[in-house]
Amino acid sequence: MLNIRKIGVIGRTYRNLGRYRQILSVLFKYGFDEFVDILKIEQYLEISLPMLFKKEAKVSEKLSRPERIRRVLEELGPTFIKFGQILSTRPDLIPLEYIKELAKLQDDVPSFTYEEVCEVITKELGQPPEVVFQAFEKEPFAAASIGQVHRARLPNNEDVVVKVQRPGIQEIIETDLEIMLHLASLMERHLEEFEVQRPTRIVSVFARSIEKEINYLLEAANIERFARQFLADQTVYVPKVYRQYSTKRVITMEFVDGIKASEIETLQEGGYDLKMLASSGAALIMKQIFVHGFFHADPHPGNLFILPGNIICFLDFGMMGRISRKERTDFADLVMRVVSRDEKKVVDSILKITYQHDQPDRETLEIDTAELMDRYVGFPLKDLEVGVVMHHLLEIISRHRLSLKPNFYLLVKATSTIETVGGMLDPDFDIIQHAEPFIKKIQMERFNPRKIMGDIIESGTELVQLFHEIPAGLRDVLSLTRQGRIKIEFEHRGLESLYEHLEQITNRLAFAIVLAAQIIGSALIVLADLPPKWNGIPIIGLVGFLLAGIMGFWLLVSMLRHGKM
Incomplete structure (x- = not known):
């Protein structure tokens, strides 16, 4: 599990200080010094920003703001690149021009050495690769920011691939996430436009996502669960995972x-049925979403291999989506309402799948949705690109200061991606045609007498339980009231900076008291004329005065940096 601490006065988190300096330098280099000033970072860090920024030459301002943001993320490394890649799929959070630019982010990193690979495998599996495997290729055939992949052969002659985690990547990610969380909290505090978007929530969701990605045992569990779902399905193949050769890092x-x-020509030359593959791929994704509620969230062409017999093999199970039965129904309703172009019901669905900070202006929301629906009046159903429509809907969600729930953004991502892949394989591909049977089945289930009866029984049970709990709850409240122990908790936003200033003042005061004690103690030792001596002066007293001088100088520099005496 990632060890992410919430940062208050980050100046004390010394392991982060060097990395924070690097991040601020890169921001200045690409012209974001104004942003740093607005966040008042100097109040929280023992860093002299003017001195730091003098060292960096600004990059040409001919670059657009989205381009500069992409360059910043690329320069800051794996955690920031992955964060940017996720943001590039969220039109509900950032404007289209930023999405287009962030989509260019590449996870290109050099591979790490074979010696480091041996070190990780030995630590995780107990022996070096030459002993564990019958054969092990020293050169990786794929490398990414979190790990790299080597071909190998097991003692029983089975050919395998071994994914090895990059050394030190967990510590890098932990540090970066702590800093990102701190910056996000400052954005909420000092920039009004981020009050609704809640950057801290976005970073927290990202942290949970990347935490799953760096734990290979979770990926192994995902593979096994996915394989169980399609045990009887002959159109899909899931690679076997070897638990005895797998750990959190291997x-x-x-x-x-x-x-x-994506290799269309090779598939055509091999005699594969591309229409069938497009149809099978769509059916598999719909089954994952609407039947199992557990789906591959990144089914891009690189993660889909085609095997002889028109069989589809899914790869890379690090990013998986989970969706409850209720969420499946809400998503099914949204898709069908978009298809039927009913803006009022589309708005009902939007409000079910989003967080609302304030009460939205429903009338304006309906007008914007109606305008979107009008774009597609007269379109044949097969020409309706669900991914594009969903993308526009997410823009409307963003405009109305709503925030999409995390599960739904993965759903939109998965359906949009498979629609693109289906279109590559079959120009006449119609995702609605493949989704409709699953959606109708989900919608009909709500009228199933057995389900209705089950819901009634469940609600009745909860109601009876509530009636049982009310007297005891009231008795507890009355008892606490009589004892004067009722507590009312409240949070006053905006006081955080005051708390941090008070903490700084308290710490400096404590430091000054220790300094004064040091000076007084040293003076007493000198007056007492205690041996050993140097030139007739007690050495212990001299050392005490020297330490007091260093401490006093450090305190003075710290206060000058923050512009306050």
């Missing part, structure tokens, strides 16, 4: 030799 899977879904 995962060993069956080697699958297939053709990427």
Whole structure:
């Protein structure tokens, strides 16, 4: 589990200080010094920003703001690149021009050495790769920011791939996330436009996502669960995972030799049925979403291999989506209401799948939704691109200061991606045609007498339980009231900076008291004329005065940096 601490006065988190300096330098380099000033970072860090910024030459201002943001993320490394890649799928959070630019983010990093690979495998599996495996290729055939993949052979002659985590990546991610969380909290505090978007919530969701990605045992569990879901389905293949050769930092899977879904010419030359593949791929995703509620959240062409017999093999199970039965129904309703172009009901669905900071202006929301629906009047259903429509809906959600619930953004991402892949394989691909049977089945389930009866019984049970709990609850409240122990908790936003200033003042005061005690103690030792001596002066007293001088100088520099005496 990632060890992410909430940062108050980050100046004391010394392991972060060097990295924070680096991040601020990169921000200044690309012209975001104004942003740093607005956040008043100098109040929280023992860093002299003017001195720091003098060292950096600004990059040409001919670059657009989105381009500069992309460059910042690329320069800051894996955590920030992954964060940018996730933001590039969230039109409900950032404008279109930023999405287009962030979509260009590349996870290109050099591979780490074979010696480091040996060190990780030895630590995780107890022996070096030459002993664990019959054969192990020293050169990786794929490398990314979190890990790299090597081909190998097990003692029983089975060909496998071994994914090894990059050394030190967990510590890097932890540090970066702590800093991101601190910056997000400052954005909420000092920038009004982020009050609704809640950057801290976005960073927290991202932290949970990346935490799952760096724990290979979770990926192994995802593979096994996915395989169980499609045990009887002959159109899909799931690679086997070898648990005895897998840990949190090493995962060993069956080697699958297939053709990427994006290699259209190779598939055509091999005699594969592209229409069937597009249809099978869509059906598999719909089954994952609407039947199992557990789906591959990143089914891009690189994660889909085509095997002989028109079988689809899914790869990379680090990012998986989970969706409850109620959420499936809400999503099904949204899709069908978009297809039927009913703006009032579309708005009902939007409000179910979003967080609302304030009461939205429903009338304006309906007008914006109606205008979107008008764009598609007269479109044949097969020409309606659900991914594009959803993208526009997310823009409307953002405009009305609503925030999409995390599960739904993964849903939109998965359906949009498979629609793109289906279109590559079959120009006449119609995702609605493949989704409709699953959606109708979900919608009809709510009228199933058995389900209705089950819901009534469940609600009745909860109501009876509530009636049982009310007297005891009231008795507890009355008892606490009589004892004067009722507590009312409240949070006053905006006082955080005051608390931090008070903490700084308290710490400096404590430091000054220690300093004064040091000076007085040293003076008493000198007056007492205690040996040992140097030139007739007690050495202990001299050392005490020297330490007091250093401490006093450090305190003075710290106060001058913050412009306050």
